[in-house]
Amino acid sequence: MADSGTAVSISVGGYPVEIFPGGFDEKFRCNSCTKILRDPVQSFCGHRFCKSCIQEVIRQGERVQCQLCINEGAGDDDDYSILKEEQMFPDNGVRREMANKEVKCINPGCTWTDIFKNYDEHARNCEFQSVECPECKTLVEKIKMEKHLTESCSGRKINCKTCNQEIAMKDEAQHNKVCPKVMVKCEACGKKKILREKLAFHQEKECASQKVSCPVGCDPVERGAFVGHLEKKAGMHIQWLMHQIEALTREVREKINARTPMDEVNRVGQMITVLQAKIAEQDNQIRELMDRNADQPRGNNQHELQQLTKQAKALDLKTGTFEGIVTTLHREIERCITALDTLERHKNSERETNEELKRKIQGMERAISLKDVTISELDSRIRSLEIVSYEGTLVWKISEWSKHRREAIAGRVTSLYSPHFYTGRTGYRLCARLYPNGDGIGKKTHVSVFFVVARGNYDALLSWPFIQRVTFMLLDQNNRDHVVDSFRPDPASSSFQRPTTEMNIASGCPLFMPLKKLEEVGTSYVKDDTLFLKIVVDSERPAGGGAV
Structure with missing residues (x-):
């Protein structure tokens, strides 16, 4: 075909097809990258594409013909099959159909499920997605990045055991080849246990087997035989020495003239x-x-x-x-x-x-610097221990509320974690997670509060799943109208099984407190830019004491 393009191969632009666990309608598939449509648009010929895919296709020629039209028998003169940017329009009908379809996260280990319209936000924030380590450039799950940087990253900083110099873990072998404090052997005389930084001095001044150059220009001679070499050719060496004395004499005179x-x-x-x-x-x-x-x-x-x-x-x-x-x-x-x-x-x-x-x-x-880091960590642990509770109840003071709201609206810090508390000295380890601008169905309309079961030291002695009733109370600081919501955990949910990671997935109340009610004039939920959230765990089953 003279002006029409053949089938065009472009970079992938759509979503993975695996996000729809229950299957999907073929009209949701991009006709270029064959994945799920991202920003769907429809061409003049009626076929659907991802917006980025069709832009890439059109850039590859002046008259690019739709590949599906070619497969369906369209000819060169069928103008309706020519892809033109000005003839593309957003397919909002398909977008609406896709918005409420059930989807899941395809990152290994992530159990998130929701509707399609919330997928992009989850994909950006999913803690199980693989990101590039800034030190070693390998792909690591975001949730494991901190542990990777401190334990297994080949680019993490360590101190050399011999010279105490700070180096990257991956450079340790290379550094050992040049470390000045490593003991080495003189290859010339066989002497061992010489510091590498002193090897050059040993070879230049001490080593009897080291070849030294004769200043007259003779072939190199071992240091131990150098005196005999000088005596063997005494006349030539004395003549050279006289020339050097004359040169030194001239130099001394020049220095005298310069300094006297x-x-x-x-x-x-x-x-x-x-x-x-x-x-x-x-x-x-x-x-x-x-x-x-x-x-x-x-x-x-x-x-x-x-x-x-x-x-x-x-x-x-x-x-x-x-x-x-x-x-x-x-x-x-x-x-x-x-x-x-x-x-x-x-x-x-x-x-x-x-x-x-x-x-x-x-x-x-x-x-x-290392001691400062240690002191900072100890200070953080001491502050946590000062407010820890072992009675299954936590009163969480959240200061600078307006700042947290601004950061959540801007998308910089969307949620806050409370200090950990326990149902007993050997009980469950728990905390709360609060979204100042809401999450899920409560996003931008409510304050969302979720309950988190964390991994503790005595989990092997406790009953699982966790089934105690959980109550959230947003305290009215005038003690008039507290906002109270509670729920009983679903035993089948992975959120309440024995934790296999640092914390289980949070579960709770996405519609806990309407933002309009929180900000109403005359309410006292926020005073001095501070609010208080109380979390109470029911002790109806003897898990709060620890061992079963």
């Missing part, structure tokens, strides 16, 4: 130059006189020789004096160089000390 006041250096240099010139001049004069006297009788020049001898002695005395001055200056220069080297070593030592102190401070900061 230039005026002093110049003055001493000028003095030495003048002395050298005078000594050379006197030497020339002495040689001339000696040459002259060699041709003359000794007696005629006796007086002159005496004078020259005195002058030579005086020059020797001056020369010795200036040589002493030069020697003193050299000693002073050497002292300055030694002091500079000492200062450099001291500076390096202080730098290493600062690095060590920095590492210790970081370790202490990590330890303090």
Whole structure:
């Protein structure tokens, strides 16, 4: 077909067909992704699609023909089978039919059932849905995420057993390969139990079997045989050493020039130059006189020789004096160089000390952070123990009510859990769950209150299912008109069987208190932005005491 498209494959856009436990009408199925319609629309040719599916199909060509029309024998010139966005309209009739159909959650472990119009909200909040772990990126059920992050996540933080550095669990093996505090073996000499951080020093300074490089350029030699190697080729090494001494001499002079006041250096240099010139001049004069006297009788020049001898002695005395001055200056220069080297070593030592102190401070900061977390957990447990009840009754004070209402309306925090209470010291462990903006059939119209059976330490000794009557009381703070509702648990419901997880699914009163009545002027259910909910568990069966 020239302009018409062939069958178009698109990404899945509908709901899973398994959500309808009792089956479904085929008109609820998307004709593109073959799943349950999501935001159903109907094309000009009469076939139904998910809104996202049909948009994806239309984007794939200018004249895309409906695949079902092709299967039913439509030709290229049948314009009614061409899919156009402007000819699509919402199929509200099918939407209404689907809204009240019974559905279930398909997440493993979730027993939620309700009508279809509430499925999207449950799917967003279902605690059994798989979500990606932020640390290890694996899929984990939302209800198990906290336990996963603390017990089995490969990305959770641990401390290295040898160096105490904080690392991810998954990186432990890789870290052990580079950990500086692990004991290792020198492969060259076979020595064991050397800290990895000191292995390099051992190999560079101590290991007799380690190959060391000869500075002259010879082949590497074992450290134990290095002295013999130097003696074997002494001439070549001495020549190299002389070159190094000359280079060091030049470097020392440069440092002296850089660190000694230039005026002093110049003055001493000028003095030495003048002395050298005078000594050379006197030497020339002495040689001339000696040459002259060699041709003359000794007696005629006796007086002159005496004078020259005195002058030579005086020059020797001056020369010795200036040589002493030069020697003193050299000693002073050497002292300055030694002091500079000492200062450099001291500076390096202080730098290493600062690095060590920095590492210790970081370790202490990590330890303090862990202690802060422990203190916070203990504080939370102490506060819970202060308000715990063992009489099957709980008066739950809910402060900042207006804030909880705003958060529930905005969808940020839809429900609140009460503190746990017990029917006895070894009794059932219970709590309540309140929805400030309602839940289920009471959503946006009522305050919903549900009862939760939680896993306790003495469940093995109790009678199951839980069948005691439960009463909810919203207390009028003027003690006039309390709102009371009660129910007896259904023994067949999984909500009242012995818990296999931390808490069973909540069950109770979705239409407990109309929001209009709660907010009426003159009522005293909310005072100072606080309300009180009382939960009473009937003790008609001796479960409150614990053991059966």
